[in-house]
Amino acid sequence: GDSVTQMEGPVTLSEEAFLTINCTYTATGYPSLFWYVQYPGEGLQLLLKATKADDKGSNKGFEATYRKETTSFHLEKGSVQVSDSAVYFCALTPNSGNTPLVFGKGTRLSVIA
């Protein structure tokens, strides 16, 4: 079945450091790919998404590019802030059928001043 693998955390960075969180997927066809973010004490919210190969999703300084050749959707940010401390989830859905959203296990990011 479909699956998502993301790098295990926790990840601790200093403010203004460069962030990469790796995400790879296994799926048939052409899934849509997502990054969700969960701030402390809150539910998940969509950070960015890409629905076809070579699309780049971006939001709040974060970016991820849909790479079908490497089945990857790595999350990047050039300069993290303390307020970016959260848990980040990579996820996918197929573009047809009835399979629900499939999540990776999440990566906790802590940014220190």
Added chain:
Amino acid sequence: EAQVTQNPRYLITVTGKKLTVTCSQNMNHEYMSWYRQDPGLGLRQIYYSMNVEVTDKGDVPEGYKVSRKEKRNFPLILESPSPNQTSLYFCASSDVGAWGGYEQYFGPGTRLTVT
């Protein structure tokens, strides 16, 4: 304001005492879903619903029931809770069938402790 609400936010109960966690959305979404979040396991889907009176099992449905009598509501029922159901629960909704790039909107979560 578009939102998914859950109640209660926190619940401590004892083994075997039936409970219901309510979920409501005001976005007229067809698709609704319940997840549980556990350390080291990420989010796992419990049940989902494609529309009124249409529900289906997710990855971990054992010990849970759901119903979808109205489009906006999707309660999660634990008939006889056990300690292994202690978890953080999220309700979510989206347009269509949660495929094709549609965003899922999540509630704030319900932290359940079963002693």
